[in-house]
Amino acid sequence: MSEVHGxxxxxxxxxxxxxxxxxxxFCVFVPEEIVRAADATLVxxxxxxxxxxxxxxxxxxxxxxxxxxxxxxxxxxxxCPYIEASDLIVGENTCDGKKKSYEVxxxxxxxxxxxxxxxxxxxxGRELLRxxxxxxxxxxxxxxxxxxxxxxxxxxxxxVNAKRRAIHRLNExxxxxxxxxxxxxxxxxxxxxxxxDPARFTASVDKLCDELESRVKNGLGAVPSGAPRILLSGxxxxxxxxxxxxxxxxxxxxxxxxxxxxxxRGTRNLTSDAGDTxxxxxxxxxxxxxxxxxxxxxxxxxxxxxxxxxYHRYNASGVLHYCLQFCQPYQLESxxxxxxxxxxxxxxxxxxxxxxxxxxxxxxxxxxAFLERLH
Amino acid sequence: xxxxxxxxGSRSIELIVxxxxxxxxxxxxxxxxxxxxxxxxLLDGASYECLVATGYGRRLLADTLGVRTVSEIRAYALGAxxxxxxxxxxxDIGGQDTKAIALDKDGxxxxxxxxxxxxxxxxxxxxxxxxxxxxxxxxxxxxxxRGSPGIVISSMCTVFAExxxxxxxxxxxxxxxxxxxxxxxVINRSLSxxxxxxxxxxxxxxxxxxxxxxxxxxxxxxxxxxVLVPPAPEFTGAxxxxxxARKLVNQEPAAR
Numbered sequence: 001m002s003e004v005h006g007x008x009x010x011x012x013x014x015x016x017x018x019x020x021x022x023x024x025x026f027c028v029f030v031p032e033e034i035v036r037a038a039d040a041t042l043v044x045x046x047x048x049x050x051x052x053x054x055x056x057x058x059x060x061x062x063x064x065x066x067x068x069x070x071x072x073x074x075x076x077x078x079x080c081p082y083i084e085a086s087d088l089i090v091g092e093n094t095c096d097g098k099k100k101s102y103e104v105x106x107x108x109x110x111x112x113x114x115x116x117x118x119x120x121x122x123x124x125g126r127e128l129l130r131x132x133x134x135x136x137x138x139x140x141x142x143x144x145x146x147x148x149x150x151x152x153x154x155x156x157x158x159x160v161n162a163k164r165r166a167i168h169r170l171n172e173x174x175x176x177x178x179x180x181x182x183x184x185x186x187x188x189x190x191x192x193x194x195x196x197d198p199a200r201f202t203a204s205v206d207k208l209c210d211e212l213e214s215r216v217k218n219g220l221g222a223v224p225s226g227a228p229r230i231l232l233s234g235x236x237x238x239x240x241x242x243x244x245x246x247x248x249x250x251x252x253x254x255x256x257x258x259x260x261x262x263x264x265r266g267t268r269n270l271t272s273d274a275g276d277t278x279x280x281x282x283x284x285x286x287x288x289x290x291x292x293x294x295x296x297x298x299x300x301x302x303x304x305x306x307x308x309x310x311y312h313r314y315n316a317s318g319v320l321h322y323c324l325q326f327c328q329p330y331q332l333e334s335x336x337x338x339x340x341x342x343x344x345x346x347x348x349x350x351x352x353x354x355x356x357x358x359x360x361x362x363x364x365x366x367x368x369a370f371l372e373r374l375h
Numbered sequence: 376x377x378x379x380x381x382x383x384g385s386r387s388i389e390l391i392v393x394x395x396x397x398x399x400x401x402x403x404x405x406x407x408x409x410x411x412x413x414x415x416x417l418l419d420g421a422s423y424e425c426l427v428a429t430g431y432g433r434r435l436l437a438d439t440l441g442v443r444t445v446s447e448i449r450a451y452a453l454g455a456x457x458x459x460x461x462x463x464x465x466x467d468i469g470g471q472d473t474k475a476i477a478l479d480k481d482g483x484x485x486x487x488x489x490x491x492x493x494x495x496x497x498x499x500x501x502x503x504x505x506x507x508x509x510x511x512x513x514x515x516x517x518x519x520x521r522g523s524p525g526i527v528i529s530s531m532c533t534v535f536a537e538x539x540x541x542x543x544x545x546x547x548x549x550x551x552x553x554x555x556x557x558x559x560x561v562i563n564r565s566l567s568x569x570x571x572x573x574x575x576x577x578x579x580x581x582x583x584x585x586x587x588x589x590x591x592x593x594x595x596x597x598x599x600x601x602v603l604v605p606p607a608p609e610f611t612g613a614x615x616x617x618x619x620a621r622k623l624v625n626q627e628p629a630a631r
Contacts, residue, residue, distance in 0.1 A: 342486065368444075
């Protein structure tokens with residue numbers, strides 16, 4: 001973790017000195033393959049802690065979600081080394097909160113690029129995503145002064161797929177009982193996914209998986225066998241937002257999967273590298289990202305199916321649906337998701353919270369009661 | 376053999392000691408600013424083989440005295456079911472929180488809801504309001520029952536609701552009518568939580584607020600089935616914890 005905010009930043013600054021560009025992003029819809037194809041680095045920007053809240057509320061309404069407020073707090077306090085190091089900051093039109101706040105952020109940073117995104121999984125929606133990815137490719141080419149050709153794009157696809165494969169391997173190991181790794185450690189790996197050098201990340205996760213494989217073989221767990229197994233589902237948990245997983249795991253349960261952008265929603269599905277032309281490879285990228293079942297899409301039945309599928313694949317005993325307060329898309333999905341899962345006999349606990357610690361005891365009560373229900 | 380349960384709430388602490396199915400001791404103290412000292416005072420002289428703590432402060436006791444804990448939700452479910460073995464839902468309105476709990480036919484906890492961080496719709500809210508009407512808390516329910524319906528308090532916030540009450544009084548509305556509306560607002564809030572988890576009855580209404588005659592009356596008007604109030608409703612959590620202690624002693628896998 002110390003390296004996330006230390007060594008990695010130095011590396012980025014060194015790479016910038018060598019002429020490589022840094023692109024900052026707030027969303028898993030920003031296609032990393034295109035960034036890597038131009039030898040640039042994509043980093044996730046800081047959104048996981050309250051910072052300079054009173055300053056932020058000069059720019060944003062109080063009832064804005066903690067994630068958006070956090071992004072502004074880090075910017076206004078100049079405490080996110082990644083946003084300060086970014087040559088281009090990519091915003092994206094996902095929820096209303098984000099897209100309107102980018103209008104405000106645009107006055108605070110000199111290099112904001114806003115990507116439009118579809119909200120319906122229709123042909124027209126796909127066409128919009130395709131057009132936006134081509135426009136993004138051109139913006140990256142202008143920034144880096146590198147022409148992205150098919151071999152470069154193929155290489156970008158390979159780099160990003162490799163780190164996805166490593167995470168997929170980690171996920172598979174978490175299905176074992178007892179779970180060989182705590183949810184907090186696995187979440188950290190999913191968080192570092194957004195920061196680390198991709199080759200090093202892939203190698204580290206593979207090494208971790210080697211160790212976990214032998215733990216699984218020897219029946220060693222992060223928790224005893226029989227501990228309640230929780231699937232987290234909902235809003236992303238950016239560094240250092242560990243409040244809820246910490247409450248869950250300190251109550252004796254283990255988190256076995258994250259249906260989240262910082263988790264499987266963000267990392268599942270590889271990008272096909274079939275094809276030799278730029279068009280073909282770009283279509284593959286569009287295909288891969290168009291499957292992301294973010295709650296900004298309407299309707300969004302794939303997400304419910306994915307939660308259910310994950311629940312079974314990870315042998316979970318219950319689903320913890322986590323929402324940031326004021327996150328309309330996930331909050332609105334939470335009741336139908338809960339009703340559908342409970343209807344199939346899958347226990348669900350809905351939690352709405354933010355980044356403050358003032359509700360820890362209330363959350364603990366709910367979580368403990370939920371775990372008692374799973375026994 | 377004696378088993379004890381202690382419910383450390385935000386406003387008060389209750390202790391129940393059971394021998395078999397009979398309550399051999401029940402005591403209550405205000406939580407104050409030093410709940411650990413209050414717990415010790417409450418436990419002083421009580422004899423029991425096993426103690427389980429529940430309530431907001433359960434971890435205080437777990438940390439200082441090493442006792443086992445159970446969540447309030449399970450404790451209220453056990454306590455309510457003890458009094459009324461057929462009950463299918465529990466509404467508990469305590470000092471600072473409100474819980475709605477669904478129970479299956481075997482009494483196992485299903486879905487549940489707790490109020491959010493604010494005190495609106497809890498006992499504290501009624502206490503606050505009773506004070507602004509200058510009516511003792513114990514009398515507030517009966518005072519409100521004299522009122523006529525028609526007024527609606529719309530504010531979700533304790534402080535704003537007081538402002539709303541002040542302006543209704545200034546408009547010359549009869550105080551009992553406004554007090555009835557205050558109770559109605561708490562009922563509406565509780566019902567929206569309850570309806571999310573269960574519409575089954577019999578419903579057990581527990582917690583200190585179940586002593587308020589107006590709350591019981593309004594709830595009975597809204598719930599089509601049976602609404603049951605246990606004797607000493609504020610002791611339901613402590614009773615549940617004591618039952619949990621008994622299960623522990625008997626090695627039943629219900630407590631942790």
